Amino acid sequence: MTIEDKKHRSHLPLSNTSKPKLITYDAKDPDTKFPPIEQLRPPKGAPNVLVILIDDAGFGSTSAFGGPCQTPAAEKLAARGLKYNRFHTTALCSPTRQALLTGRNHHSTGMGGITEIATGAPGYCSVLPNSMSPLAKTLKLNGYSTAQFGKCHEIPVWQTSPVGPFDAWPTGGGGFEHFYGFIGGEANQWYPTLYEGTTPVENKKTPEEGYHLVEDMTDKAISWISQQKALTPDKPFFIYFAPGATHAPHHVPKDWADKYQGKFDAGWDQLREETFARQKKLGVIPQDCQLTERHAEIPAWDKMPDDFKPVLRREMEVYAGYMEYTDHHVGRIIDTLEKLQILDDTLIYYIIGDNGASAEGSINGCFNEMAYFNGLQSFETPEYLTQRLDKLGGPESYNHYAVGWAHAMNTPFQWTKQVASHWGGTRNGTVVHWPKGIKAKGEVRSQFHHVIDVAPTILEAAGLPEPVSVDGITQDPIEGVSMLYSFNDAKAAEQHETQYFEMFGNRGLYHKGWTAVTKHRTPWAELNGKPPAFDDDVWELYDTTKDWSQARNLAKEMPGKLHELQRLWLIEATRYKVLPLDDRVIEKINPDTAGRPILIKGKTQLLFGGMGRLSENVVLNLKNKSHSVTAEIVVPEKGAEGVIIAQGANIGGWSLYALGGKLKYCYNWGGLKHFFVESPSPIPAGEHQVRMEFAYAGGGLGKGGKATLFIDGHRSHTRDDLFRR
Secondary structure: OOOOOOOOOOEEEOOOOEEEEEEEOOOOOOOOOOOOOOOOOOOOOOOOOEEOOOOOOOOEEHHOOOEEEOOOHHHHHHHEEEEEEEEOOOOOOHHHHHHHHOOOOOOOOOOOOOHHHHOOOHOOOOOOOOOOOOOHHHHHHOOEEEEEEEOOOOHHHHHHHOOOOOOOOOOOOOOOOEEEEEEEEOOOOOOOEEEEOEEEEEOOOOOOHHHHHHHHHHHHOOOOHHHHHHHOOOOOOOEEEEOOOOOOOOOOHHHEEEHHOOOOOOOOHHHHHHHHHHHHHHHHOOOOOOOOOOOOOOOHHHHHHHHHHHHHHHHHHHHHHHHHHHHHHHHHHHHHHOOOOHHEEEEEEEEEOOOOOOOOOOOEOEEEEEHHEEEEEEEHHHHHHOOOOOHHHOOOOOOOOOOHHHHOOOOOOOOOOOOOOOEEEEEEEEEEOOOOOOOOEEEOOOOOHHHHHHHHHHHHHHOOOOEEOOOOOOOOOOOOOHHHHHHOOOOOOOOOEEEEEOOEHHHHHHOOOOEEOOOOOHHHHHHHOOOOHHHHHEEEEOOOOOOOOOOOOOOOOOHHHHHHHHHHHHHHHOOOOOOOOOOOOOHHOOHHHHHHHOOOOOOOOOOOOOOOOOOOHOOOOOOOOOOOEEEEEEEOOOOOOOEEEEEEOOEEEEEEEEEEEEEEEEEOOOOOOEEEEEOOOOOOEEEEEEEEEEOOOOOOOOOEEEEEEEEEEEEEEEEEEEEEO
């Protein structure tokens, strides 16, 4: 597609004024000429752009790519567009998103992991270099309207407070004029913590009244599109629609999950076989593709206890309903574009997953995903989960499915999310739709591509150059390759010939059809477990021109070729700031040992009434240490009632509050058990000081302790069997 434009757009922002050639004294002078005030617009013919990014969905999850989860919106777009069956992500959310939004590799952007484990190393600091203008900013400075809806997990954690700085927020330096969504890796879909721009907003409905975040953000997106086209119909938009779905918690209205009742009774091994057959029938995998073997670390369905299988089946029913429900709302946006008669001139990327399906639910799945992240999953026994079967997916749950289902969602590949070495962690089915720019309909494209290729594709489609400088800062070159060459040529030689992969020490390299890979760490391994030395990792070699799914390891047969690719991986890792490799976990979670800033320094913090929406990383860290909380309160004549201060939710946390006039403290131990301390008598009316002291037992992480309540300095009550983690 050729777009002519006379503006010099390499240096942004563009100059917005110009001096007149002739200056007259009187505006009525016949020689007085003023050019009309120009409104900035992209080159004529630049399309609207909609990028849809689903969370935690594997290649074999959706019906568009042979999976069991029905996705009619994805199928509708694919029927009039293209399916890319060799499109790749980074194996984790923050890195994929930063790569998508910049066109650079995740380590280049400083996002070698999620923001919560940032370190001082350049490739892992979570700070985007100002020499890498986000795509949205480049488009906005060229005249696009820009909006983001849903998940934002690219803000350094110490910048997520109400005082900013907001440089990395979507509506700050991110280039989006409008943002409605949440900050962080996941959200409770029934009770999300939302922002409009940088302002916290509250839900207007409860789940019982029909609230769900996916529907809410879709409503907001539709309203924004309608208003944008009503007021500036000549101005194209760039929309980034990134639902928290289908990341855990798998929250979905019950009737959507019930649509799949009984469909997964045969288990995950049979589901892989069925999905594999559908994929061949659809033509999204080659006819000679092999189904990879299930690794010994992933249990066979037949080995799972029969009396526990109803829970396991329901986990998958809930997930499938969640995926279809999400696709349904994506379909509402597509319908809106169609009604506005702009669908044909909107370049749509429907990327089904920011990584492979997630195995973070561990072997049995979980009712509360936080159990996984806090090493409490052994307490979520089959008996515990069975008692809560009917609550899976509902407001009381924070659920995730079992590893076996995640593996099935990544059919036909090995492994899952976090495992950047194998396609199960990094290959995501992608649909591209643009009738005015793509002549082909319902075809498959098999050129190798990566998420960093989206940004340069959009720029080329819009007729925009990659900026040389933005805000006076010389820009680093985009590292992706435009996919536009493949839109109308199924046989075009692929232009993205080399791509490294790395996540948590799991490493891989693609080069001209060959892959060399090594899995370093299993996603559901204990967080405090010790992985092997990097040099002890076993590398595998695959010829993907003949072995599409990485099923036949050629490492022993071709050691020379393997060595060649290992050496190339090291070169690429050096080029893109991957080194030093870092497989530490506990040290990276703790900011003191990770080397990232903390917002609150010292041992005390003063909070005021009305403050809220304070994330975990912008308040004092009270975990695994003795601490106290003191509050000045005014008790009305009718008695004390309500929360004084709280951290967390039903999935875990603590609260100091008043109930029935009495001072109370509750510690919620990972949703598994609640510990209470209560004053024996009500707090009198008037001004009072209340206090809770926690004496940590010590001896490692997650040990017990003693909590004591005080009212006006007088000991009220003590309990010495509380747990902290």
